[in-house]
Amino acid sequence: MTDKTTKMINQLRALVLLTQTEEQIARTRISQARTDAVRRELTQNADNAAARSIEITERLRALGGVPDVVTPVVGRLSAGLKATFEQTTSVEEALLQDLQLEHQLLDRATYLRVLAETASDVPTQRLAEKLVDAHSATVEWLTVVLAEEALGGPAALVATPLQKVAGGVARAVNAPVRFWANTVNHAVDSVQHAGEETTERIGSVADRAAALSGAVRETLTVGRAASLRRAERIAQREGNQEAANVARETREELGDLNADELPIKAYDSMSANDAVKAIKQLKTPHDINVITRYEETHKNRSNVVSAAQTQLAALAKDAVGVES
Template sequence: MIGQLRTLLTLTQTEVQIARIRVAQARTDAVRRELQENADNAERRSAEITRELQRLGGVADVITPLVGRLGALVKGTVEQAEPVDEALLGDLLLEHELHDRAMYLRALAGSVDDAIVGALAERLTTAHAATVEWLSTVLAEQALGGPPALRATPTQVVAGGLTRAVNYPVKFARDQVNRAFGRLQDTGDQVREGVNQAAGKAAQFSGNARDVLLTGRNASLERAETLATRQGDVDTAQALHEARARLGTLHASELPIREYDSLKASDAAEAAKGLVEVDDIVKIVHYEEANKNRQSVVAAAQTRYATIAQQVAGIR
């Protein structure tokens, strides 16, 4: 029992640090508060576990919390080279281990009739089950392709983009695998080189220059979509429209909520709660973030999206 408490303490310290890392990635204030509360609750669980170790004579050493923090630091650093979904899967793995160990601790406490440790184990099991459900919802949001509760860091955005860019030729030419295989490595190298060059060039522009480029980009995308529509190229037009939606550059008239720009925040939030299509939610969230940035509206749309993700994942 003491051994399990010690392991739980180390893992809980890691959980605390990861939760604090995730706070900076929160898309809305509501998610940010939820993550902050989770980190605070994990701190309290850590203190409870420490007290039980002391009561049982397995005094918690000062090194254990440091090991947990170091583990979180290593995890946070390594995951920057991974797409955000891989980082979240790592978080989910940690929570599953915490949940399963808490259940095992509850069984151990029952075998020796230690009601205090049993009650602690019960609280830990409930807390980690709730976190597993929350992470499963966020991963379902990632899978649906809409605006997830957590933003990817800039490095994770690049990592995810590289993964898709390098893998795309395989999907595109799966009927010519042998010929495509040689091209795949070249494509990957070219993509990496292109990203590095683009990043270097972007750093040279001033803020005003970036604004000019963004304006030109937005106008070009809109013009290209118009031309594709006129030419009957439905697939290209749809792809361009989706790109504009994710950049938040759609016009208010293109949004799924009528007379959107004239709505007060409360009315816009209420309308967002009634959206049923993921694409419609994407449009509202990215338009808000790029233009009005009303947190209440983004939170309402995000909550609606989480509900859809849970239904898809079979969580509720």
């Protein structure tokens, strides 16, 4: 066995392990998909990863390597541990870890391709090229999803309840302890006592609501929507524009807006097809996010939410220089 063959076998073994991990991570992400389209895409990605694992294993055997029976177990275990521990981090950190895995897969596949080309091993070279294409596409997709999150959403993937709490904790690091302890406690309580998506959003925006001052903050205890509107009015009357903005932003995140406050006129009376057409004309992440939150809270038409996510993805691709 030549030195290059040995190196190719080593890379193929590593690729099997990493691809098994990739498959399991894709399957855990399915439950975080915002839309049916993203859910189908993640399912297909997981199935494709499983197929790649088989191809890599077959090529490994063809080169005289022995695929160990432990590797698939280790791959699944790695993914399970990642899924568990990432609950203590924010969703963007979890996605950055996904991106790191994909870059490693891409780099190893690229290295394998060069090894195979140098060794004149056409079958291995073709497999490596296939892997490079697949992981390049996934790197691009994850980069766009992270850009969507950076632009303010709605991202293709949503945070789990615990990740929303973790995100609040991360933002709390540089703030006064007592102020943020109350915020985090509120977020944890929201996640523990209610699984409703709307309630989960309360946890994710609790830090904004907590920024309201004394009398304004007290109004939040009486009825969410009415309290936030009252808080906004009081803050404006007192000349506290920052507090008024926080109340407004919180209402936007919770979908608690009146129809006349939406960035699309007469949105409430639009059919799904007309709503989709109107959403395609939105040019800012903020407006897209406002419409998405409102739609998810009131009508929750899957094709409309998908259109909003697609429109944001187009903006995200522009932001990171990815061609649509």
